Amino acid sequence: MKAPPFAYAAPSTIAEALALLAAHEDAKVLAGGQSLMPALNLRLAAPSVLVDINGIAELSEVSLTPTELRLGALVRHKRIGTDAAIAGAVPLLGLACPHIAHGPIRSRGTIGGSLSHADPAAEWPAVCLAADAVMEIRGPAGPRHVPAEAFSLGVFTTALRPGELLAAIRFPVARGRAGFAEVARRHGDFAMVGAAVTVELGPDGRCADARVVLFGASDRPIRRRAAEERLRGQAPGAALLREAASLAAEGLDPPSDLHASAEYRRRVAPVMVRRALADALSLPEARLAA
Ligand SMILES: Cc1cc2nc3c(=O)[nH]c(=O)nc-3n(C[C@H](O)[C@H](O)[C@H](O)COP(=O)(O)OP(=O)(O)OC[C@H]3O[C@@H](n4cnc5c(N)ncnc54)[C@H](O)[C@@H]3O)c2cc1C
Known part of the structure; x- marks a missing residue:
C-alpha cells in the first residue's frame, strides 16, 4: 500500500x-x-x-557536563550505540542500543521518535525511566520538563500535547552500575519482555540505591519499587537477586499477543530482572541461578 x-x-x-x-x-x-x-x-x-x-540542527546536538548528558531528540540510535562518551556517561544507553532493530533502522531512527512513538516494548522509554531522564518539551505554551515516569502514559500514548515537540532528553550522569536484558524471538525484533536496571553501591559494598524497570510487560515501562526496596542496604549475592527478581514480577498483568502469552511474559520477567542485576553487579553465577 x-x-x-x-x-x-x-x-x-x-x-x-x-x-x-x-x-x-x-x-x-x-x-x-x-x-x-x-x-x-x-x-x-x-x-x-x-x-x-x-x-533543525539543534535537535541533533549532544552535550555533556560532569553532571548531565543532554541528547537532542534527533540523535540517531546508531550514534547513541557507538559514541563512547555517551555510553561512558549513561552506560544503559550503550547496553540497550544493540537490541534495537537492525543497523539500517538504527542509522535513521531517533531517540526522540522512539520516545514519542511510545511502543511499550521499545528499549529507550525503559532506559529513560531507569536512568531517571527528563524530557525537554517545546510547545505553544513555552518549554516544559517532564520526568520519564510521567512521559510514557500507555500504548502509543505520551504526555506530549497537541502542537508540542520533544526537543531533548536530559540524563543525570550515572553514578553507579547498569544492566540490561531482554528476550525477543529474533535479534532485532521488539522485546517480548526486558529489564533495565541501575545499581549504586555504597563504600561498604552494599546497594545504596537501585532502579528496576520492566518493559514489554505492561502498557508502558514500569518501575518495580518492591524489588528496589529489597535491594537497598543489602550486600549483593545470588539469593538477594533472586528475591528482588521475584518481587519485580509480583502483581504483573502483562498483555497476551501474537508474540507471547501473558503467562510466558510473567514467567520470563523475573529472569530478565535477575540477569540485568547480575550483569550490573558482575555476578555471573547469579545470572545462571535457577
Ligand atoms: C523492522 C523494525 C524493527 C524495529 N525494532 C525496534 C526495536 O526492537 N526496538 C525499538 O525500540 N524500536 C524498534 N523499531 C522502531 C524504531 O526504533 C524507530 O526508529 C522508532 O520507534 C521511531 O523513531 P523515528 O525517529 O523513526 O520516528 P518517526 O517514525 O519519524 O516518528 C514516530 C512517531 O513519533 C512522532 N515524533 C517523532 N519525533 C518527534 C519529536 N521530536 N517530537 C514529537 N513527536 C515526534 C512522529 O510524529 C510519529 O508519530 C523498529 C522499526 C522497524 C521498522
Whole structure:
C-alpha cells in the first residue's frame, strides 16, 4: 500500500516547526520515519502535513557536563550505540542500543521518535525511566520538563500535547552500575519482555540505591519499587537477586499477543530482572541461578 497524500514542510528552526504544528492540527512530526512511514503506508495514519524536523540542527546536538548528558531528540540510535562518551556517561544507553532493530533502522531512527512513538516494548522509554531522564518539551505554551515516569502514559500514548515537540532528553550522569536484558524471538525484533536496571553501591559494598524497570510487560515501562526496596542496604549475592527478581514480577498483568502469552511474559520477567542485576553487579553465577 502507498501512503495517503500529504503536504510536506521542512522547517529549519524549532520555532518554525512549532508554527507549522500550530497551523495544522493533524500535522505529524517526521523524525527518522522508521515507525511513521510504515504507519502511513499501512494507512494507520493520514496526516495532512508532515513536518520534517531533520533540518533543525539543534535537535541533533549532544552535550555533556560532569553532571548531565543532554541528547537532542534527533540523535540517531546508531550514534547513541557507538559514541563512547555517551555510553561512558549513561552506560544503559550503550547496553540497550544493540537490541534495537537492525543497523539500517538504527542509522535513521531517533531517540526522540522512539520516545514519542511510545511502543511499550521499545528499549529507550525503559532506559529513560531507569536512568531517571527528563524530557525537554517545546510547545505553544513555552518549554516544559517532564520526568520519564510521567512521559510514557500507555500504548502509543505520551504526555506530549497537541502542537508540542520533544526537543531533548536530559540524563543525570550515572553514578553507579547498569544492566540490561531482554528476550525477543529474533535479534532485532521488539522485546517480548526486558529489564533495565541501575545499581549504586555504597563504600561498604552494599546497594545504596537501585532502579528496576520492566518493559514489554505492561502498557508502558514500569518501575518495580518492591524489588528496589529489597535491594537497598543489602550486600549483593545470588539469593538477594533472586528475591528482588521475584518481587519485580509480583502483581504483573502483562498483555497476551501474537508474540507471547501473558503467562510466558510473567514467567520470563523475573529472569530478565535477575540477569540485568547480575550483569550490573558482575555476578555471573547469579545470572545462571535457577
Ligand atoms: C523492522 C523494525 C524493527 C524495529 N525494532 C525496534 C526495536 O526492537 N526496538 C525499538 O525500540 N524500536 C524498534 N523499531 C522502531 C524504531 O526504533 C524507530 O526508529 C522508532 O520507534 C521511531 O523513531 P523515528 O525517529 O523513526 O520516528 P518517526 O517514525 O519519524 O516518528 C514516530 C512517531 O513519533 C512522532 N515524533 C517523532 N519525533 C518527534 C519529536 N521530536 N517530537 C514529537 N513527536 C515526534 C512522529 O510524529 C510519529 O508519530 C523498529 C522499526 C522497524 C521498522
